[in-house]
Amino acid sequence: MMTDYDPNNIFAKILRGEIPCKKVFENEWVLAFHDIGPKAPVHVLVIPKGAYVSYADFSAKASSDEIVGFTRAVGHVAQMLGLEENGYRLISNVGPHSGQEVPHFHVHLLGGGPLGALIGR
Numbered sequence: 001m002m003t004d005y006d007p008n009n010i011f012a013k014i015l016r017g018e019i020p021c022k023k024v025f026e027n028e029w030v031l032a033f034h035d036i037g038p039k040a041p042v043h044v045l046v047i048p049k050g051a052y053v054s055y056a057d058f059s060a061k062a063s064s065d066e067i068v069g070f071t072r073a074v075g076h077v078a079q080m081l082g083l084e085e086n087g088y089r090l091i092s093n094v095g096p097h098s099g100q101e102v103p104h105f106h107v108h109l110l111g112g113g114p115l116g117a118l119i120g121r
Ligand code: AMP
Pocket: 010, 021, 034, 035, 036, 037, 038, 045, 092, 093, 099, 100, 101, 102, 103
């Protein structure tokens, strides 16, 4: 699942400041913001600033610093949002079977209440 990166995807536009987002956290590696269609009381997206389509693309091509920066930032955001105590779920959709809508690698951070089954079928 390695398609070329589309620089006009909606998260690329958010990163360039062309469309707004409800920012939660930002550093040199990531931007985290509230999902526009929340599926849980807390639903935040964490995205790397680099241009990667998917988990495989990111893990294969990003520098070690980017990977460490991203991984730490996801943990930091969960902590910041107070999700550590009662827990949360991380999801990353890749490709058609997952229903990935936005072709810029991202992690969904879901919490703030019981989340139910891992997947609905
Ligand atoms: P995925 O299906 O994993 O690609 O998820 C894409 C997510 O991006 C969905 O949960 C959408 O609700 C969310 N989304 C789409 N457009 C925006 C936007 N402009 N701001 C925030 N979240 C968005």
